[in-house]
Amino acid sequence: EPEVTQTPSHQVTQMGQEVILRCVPISNHLYFYWYRQILGQKVEFLVSFYNNEISEKSEIFDDQFSVERPDGSNFTLKIRSTKLEDSAMYFCASLAGEYNEQFFGPGTRLTVL
């Protein structure tokens, strides 16, 4: 069964550094998402991406965040200057179409020191 994959599984960085989280969505999917989950809390929407552009973003997704789909397979989330409060699990998800299930990747645990 096809799966969403994410790398790395765990990223440790110093405050102020840039990080790039990588995702490979399921190949025939059209919609892509990033969510985050602070330890012990609910999953929060960050951004959705469709047709090579951002379709929606949340208040969390400020100017420090950006997303890219640099080729036909990867989908990346960049945080330009990390803050302590960016420490969380970041999940990528993809969706085949409007009436389908959203599949989540295994997550990247980001720790900002």
Added chain:
Amino acid sequence: GENVEQHPSTLSVQEGDSAVIKCTYSDSASNYFPWYKQELGKRPQLIIDIRSNVGEKKDQRIAVTLNKTAKHFSLHITETQPEDSAVYFCAARSFGNEKLTFGTGTRLTIIP
């Protein structure tokens, strides 16, 4: 925007008994309601979902009910087993706005 409330936050149930988790949503345009199970350190996994044109859906020991008028939906797990222990999240999604808005989660513990 959509707001999803979920309760209880924790639930302990004797093995073999039933568990019920309830969610309410605010946006009447929401039309798809999935339930995810998340084990510690793992990704959310879809266990069942329901669309707004259906009032109830069942899959073996798991069922979901939806009351559109009252804007609430519930997860029912019967004959609970130890492997049902996890955190369960409800979510809501609107047509044309494909993001999921999650509830705050319920930590379900099955007592052997």
